[in-house]
Amino acid sequence: MAIEDSxxxxxxxxxxxxxxxxxxxxxxxxxxxxxLELEGYKVFFTEWNxxxxxxxxxxxxxxxxxxxxxxxxxxxxxDFADRYERQIVPLLHAGYIVLSDRYVYTAYARDTxxxxxxxxxxxxxxFARQPDLxxxxxxxxxVSLSRAVGRSRGLNYYEAGMDIGFSSDSTESxxxxxxxxxxxxxxxxHEFPFxxxxxxxxxxxxxxxxxxxxxxxxxxxxxxxxxAPAEQSP
Amino acid sequence: MTAxxxxxxxxxxxxxxxxxxxVTLRGRLIVIEGPDSAGRSTQIRxxxxxxxxxxxxxxxxxxxxxxxxxxxxxDVMQGYSLGPLTFSLYYATDLADQIENVIVPALAADFIVLADRYVYTPIARDVxxxxxxxxxxxxxxFAIVPDVVLYLDVKPEVLAERVLGNLHYLDYxxxxxxxxxxxxxxxxxxxxxxxxxxxxxAMAPKKGFHIIDGDRxxxxxAQEVKDTVESTIDLP
Numbered sequence: 001m002a003i004e005d006s007x008x009x010x011x012x013x014x015x016x017x018x019x020x021x022x023x024x025x026x027x028x029x030x031x032x033x034x035x036l037e038l039e040g041y042k043v044f045f046t047e048w049n050x051x052x053x054x055x056x057x058x059x060x061x062x063x064x065x066x067x068x069x070x071x072x073x074x075x076x077x078x079d080f081a082d083r084y085e086r087q088i089v090p091l092l093h094a095g096y097i098v099l100s101d102r103y104v105y106t107a108y109a110r111d112t113x114x115x116x117x118x119x120x121x122x123x124x125x126x127f128a129r130q131p132d133l134x135x136x137x138x139x140x141x142x143v144s145l146s147r148a149v150g151r152s153r154g155l156n157y158y159e160a161g162m163d164i165g166f167s168s169d170s171t172e173s174x175x176x177x178x179x180x181x182x183x184x185x186x187x188x189x190h191e192f193p194f195x196x197x198x199x200x201x202x203x204x205x206x207x208x209x210x211x212x213x214x215x216x217x218x219x220x221x222x223x224x225x226x227x228a229p230a231e232q233s234p
Numbered sequence: 235m236t237a238x239x240x241x242x243x244x245x246x247x248x249x250x251x252x253x254x255x256x257v258t259l260r261g262r263l264i265v266i267e268g269p270d271s272a273g274r275s276t277q278i279r280x281x282x283x284x285x286x287x288x289x290x291x292x293x294x295x296x297x298x299x300x301x302x303x304x305x306x307x308x309d310v311m312q313g314y315s316l317g318p319l320t321f322s323l324y325y326a327t328d329l330a331d332q333i334e335n336v337i338v339p340a341l342a343a344d345f346i347v348l349a350d351r352y353v354y355t356p357i358a359r360d361v362x363x364x365x366x367x368x369x370x371x372x373x374x375x376f377a378i379v380p381d382v383v384l385y386l387d388v389k390p391e392v393l394a395e396r397v398l399g400n401l402h403y404l405d406y407x408x409x410x411x412x413x414x415x416x417x418x419x420x421x422x423x424x425x426x427x428x429x430x431x432x433x434x435x436a437m438a439p440k441k442g443f444h445i446i447d448g449d450r451x452x453x454x455x456a457q458e459v460k461d462t463v464e465s466t467i468d469l470p
Contacts, residue, residue, distance in 0.1 A: 053316065054324070057306040066302055070251050070330050070376050075303065078323035085317030117249035123372040127319055 012042075012092035013218055014129070016103035018185065019137030020178050021159060022147030023199045024206065028137065029101050031207050032214065036097060041223045044091045048102035051082040062158055069114035072158070076107055077124050084128060097223050104128050105192070109184035113177065114164055133217055134192065135210065136185055137199035141178050148174065247353070248375015251330070254338055256378070261341035262467055263378060265352040266459075267434065268386030269427055270408050271396040272448045273455060277386065278348050280456040281463070285346050290469060293340035295332045296350030302331035314406055318363040322370050325356040330376055337378065344470050353377050354441070358433035362426070363413055381467045383441065384459055385434050386448035390427035394420065 015032075017025040029045070036043040049058060058075050061067050067075065091098050104125040112118045148155060149171065157163065160170045161177025189196060195213060197206060214220070244256035264281070266274050278294065285292050298304045307324050310316060316324065329352070340347045353374040360370045388396075397404060404419050406412075410426025411419065438445055444462045448455055 051320075053310045053313075053320065054303075054306075057303045061302055066331075068251070068330075068334050069253070071302055071327055071334065074323060074327035074330050074376075078320055078327050081323045082317065082320040085319055086315070115252045117252065117375075120249045120372070120375050123369070123375075124323070126369055126372075 010089070010092040010129075011095040011222070012098055013133070013223070014088070014092060014098045014100065014131040015133045015135075015214070016100040016105075016131040017135045017137060018102060018105045018194070019199060020139060020141065020144040020182060020185075022144040022151075023137040023139045024147075024203065025135070025137040025199070026101050027203065028206055028210055029099050032210055033099050035211060036099075036214075036223075039220075040225050041220060042094075042096045042225050043099060043223075044087065044096045045099045045101070046083050046087055047100070048106055049076060049079050051079040053082050054079040062156065065157055065163065067158070067163065069111065069116050069163075072114060072163070073107065073111040073116050073121060073124070076111075080104070080107070080125070081127070095223065097218070100131070103131060103134065105134065105185070105188055108188060109181045113161070113180040113184060130192075133213065134194050135197050135213070136189055136194040137197050137206075138185070139199040141175060141182050143200060144178055144182075145171070145175055245379045246375065247377050247379055248372060250378075251334065251376050254334070259338065259341035259378075260470055261343065261345045261347060262382075262470065263337065263341065263347045263349065263380040264463060264467075265349045265354075265380040265383040266386065267351055267354050267383060267443070268448060269388065269393055269430065270405065271393050271400065272386040272388045273452060274350050274386060276452050277384075277456060277459050278350055280452070281459055282348060284456075284460055285469075288469075290346050291344070292346045292348055293336060294348050294350065295336050297325060297352075297355060298328055300328040300331035301335065303328050311407060314412065316412075318360055318365050321363075322356050322360050322365065322373060326373050326376075329353065329356075329374075333376070333378060341378075346469070349380065352380060352383070354383070354434065354437060354443075358430050358437070361433055362410070362429045382463060383443045384462060385438065385443045385445050386455070387431065387434070387445050388448040390424045390431065392449050393427055394423055397423075 017029045019025040033043055033045045049055060054075065058079065061075065088098055088100070107125060108121060111121045155170050155174050160174040162170060162173050164177065166176040167173040188194065197209060199206060244259055266278055268274050282292050298307050303324065307328055337347050357367070357370050357374065361367050404423045409419050409423040411422060414422040434443070435445065437443065446455060446458050446462070
């Protein structure tokens, strides 16, 4: 397994979204997935922290607050590697549009805010290819906070960055943590070709902007799903 | 300005673990490497008996034993579905958790930590699978450099005989079946174990491993293990 698979050898396209919790990125990428599926394109969706090989261990560890910054980084790296090796790369080779809710940038931001060595974090993810398109759903921290707090399940310990010890008050800790993550995205937006989307605008407008961007950057006809044999003309 | 003691300087392979201060760790870290059935657990038991008889407290650690992911990783490996990058990162997660929760507390309490395999096995396994050595070594940059590494060297044919004699079957991963293309499982075991062995022998001079011929009686091997430990590290 080569560490860096060249984009040229993979006909598929990789589209990723980044942003704070509550920025609306998951809703938006979910709608894009539905749109592409319904239009008959080869599309695959993957999200952060969802590998069946790792996820249950991560969940249990979070519940019992067993993760340090180092193991937090590594367990998420493991989760990503599994999805990358088993799904993202093969599907890109097979000419799919792969939609990824969060990508390596999430790790770059969160793990360094947690105090991990930034060089080490980037090294860990060096096997991951650059996406063809990354949208940063930019919202002010206060907006993210009000949306995240409004969720029924409330703020969890690690989402709020309680493990770092910024504050014993979860809302205050969340605000400090997310502010630092937001600043990390801001810095990365100068280093990587992020498309910045104003995520305070109405959801429908955001969706149109997202779809326009995809139509502009991809020749969608290349990603049409082959018709099922029964539908083929005689 | 640093108050250097006469004892070994502790170091990380890379950036390390930010919140752990190595200066306070005065114990010793002894690693026993080698393939399955090379006699690692026997040697660790004998080494521990000797250390405890001499008055040194010891602690043990090994791959896939973390509270965090040890059990899960063992389960997942029954499903034969880990890619090489995932494999390494999973082992790294497991080891990092043990460094933080077993090795560091033990070293801080002046214990001798006996590690049944360490970073080197996942590194060797990955290199054999074509993963870039610089990447995998960098991932393990959080790990503490051990005081001594002993590699129990046993020829693959002898290993196969021992494994089959004990278990009557060859393990999927230890036979390299995930990267196997042709021939039967026995042939795969032999060629895979030989590749791993060559990695260890190549690493030995660079990393300062002590290669110990494991194809001898356990007592003879134990004597050499003990002599090597005594001559290479000063016990605290």
